[in-house]
Amino acid sequence: MSRPLKVAVQMDPLGAIDINGDSTFAMMLEAQARGYELFVYQVEALSLSEGRTSPQGHRTDRVTARARPVTVQRKAGDHATFGPEQVIDLAGMDVILMRQDPPFDMAYITATHILEHIHGIGPDRALVVNNPAAVRNAPEKILVTHYPDLMPPTLVTWDVKAIREFRAKWRDIIVKPLFGNGGAGVFRIREDDPNLNALLEMHFARSREPLMIQRYEPAVRQGDKRIILVDGQPVGAIDRIPAEGETRSNMHVGGKPVRAELTARDREICNAIGPMLREQGLIFVGIDVIGEWLTEINVTSPTGLQEIDRFDGINTAGLIWDAITSRLVAGGVSA
Numbered sequence: 001m002s003r004p005l006k007v008a009v010q011m012d013p014l015g016a017i018d019i020n021g022d023s024t025f026a027m028m029l030e031a032q033a034r035g036y037e038l039f040v041y042q043v044e045a046l047s048l049s050e051g052r053t054s055p056q057g058h059r060t061d062r063v064t065a066r067a068r069p070v071t072v073q074r075k076a077g078d079h080a081t082f083g084p085e086q087v088i089d090l091a092g093m094d095v096i097l098m099r100q101d102p103p104f105d106m107a108y109i110t111a112t113h114i115l116e117h118i119h120g121i122g123p124d125r126a127l128v129v130n131n132p133a134a135v136r137n138a139p140e141k142i143l144v145t146h147y148p149d150l151m152p153p154t155l156v157t158w159d160v161k162a163i164r165e166f167r168a169k170w171r172d173i174i175v176k177p178l179f180g181n182g183g184a185g186v187f188r189i190r191e192d193d194p195n196l197n198a199l200l201e202m203h204f205a206r207s208r209e210p211l212m213i214q215r216y217e218p219a220v221r222q223g224d225k226r227i228i229l230v231d232g233q234p235v236g237a238i239d240r241i242p243a244e245g246e247t248r249s250n251m252h253v254g255g256k257p258v259r260a261e262l263t264a265r266d267r268e269i270c271n272a273i274g275p276m277l278r279e280q281g282l283i284f285v286g287i288d289v290i291g292e293w294l295t296e297i298n299v300t301s302p303t304g305l306q307e308i309d310r311f312d313g314i315n316t317a318g319l320i321w322d323a324i325t326s327r328l329v330a331g332g333v334s335a
Helices: 023-033 106-116 132-136 140-146 160-170 196-206 218-222 264-279 305-312 316-330
Strands: 006-010 037-041 046-053 059-072 080-082 086-089 095-098 127-129 154-157 173-177 187-189 211-215 224-230 233-241 256-259 284-290 293-298
Touching: 006 023, 006 059, 023 037, 023 059, 023 305, 023 316, 046 106, 095 106, 106 132, 127 316, 140 154, 140 293, 154 160, 160 173, 160 196, 160 211, 173 196, 187 196, 218 233, 224 264, 224 316, 233 264, 233 305, 233 316, 256 305, 264 284, 264 293, 305 316
Parallel strands: 006 037, 006 095, 095 127
Antiparallel strands: 037 059, 046 059, 059 080, 059 086, 154 211, 173 187, 173 211, 224 233, 224 284, 233 256, 284 293
16 A cells, blocks of 8 residues: 655755746655655755664665655645654655755765665655766766767866867857756857956956856747656657846746747657666756757756646646656555
8 A cells, every 4th residue: 555755855945946937846745645745945954963773784884854744736926834843764765856956066975975875665764856876976067077969069167268269169158057057157248248358368267167058049039948757758848048138047036937849859869868867867858959959968957847737737846756756666666
């Protein structure tokens, strides 16, 4: 007989989210509708301490979080009701949703190392979505470089001279932080723009990280397409149209979501990367496609579920939970 799953959600403060746009909130609503027991905590409440021995004799590391049980509802200003704070053993959960937003820095990487201690299916294990080791090994702007035939001309470097040469070749370029998110720090630099040197000086004065440089794709004016893949299969898409006078299409900075269909090229891209995503346990992924080109593979905390649902009349969160429970059942968990 199936039983309600116990789900812990590692995320940014729940009280501050946009309930009409947040994908984690959509997943929590769906989990609650299925009768799952929900807990929520922030990554700062995560701890790793000395090992222990389970009743089955397995020696494990103890991963805990200072969490609160929670119920959610789609009611603005009153969307979450919390129970008393408690320290929970995350190995006692069935599923952990790792959904805090980047930046993908050492704090983020450390959280993946901690959760990796308990990731799995079986005694003293919890299925972490997405697989923390795969998230750590797949920085979103680096993972895409393994598919050069799918992406626009791209350069990842610290070398200022190489960046200048890249602009000289392609004339119109996008410069963005390698581990940024939400469109922060993204610049379009045309061939006659005198600000390139100042921009590079400013970045490298404050950061030891390289930059990603890509050819500017004019097709972005028709939309930067976000495609959601669930266990390697595309389930829906939206186009994000940049605001007037804005290069970036991210919804965080005013990009407007509109309905989108998957093209033959989109499906070619999904077919090329889908098996890798499925094999690595990257269950919930959002990819970005501009025109004919794959620009990013987002595996940390992708967005877009609620927008797709509104346009297509589907339940993308339900599809994600179906994929999660299928993995649990295959691993012997009654779900």
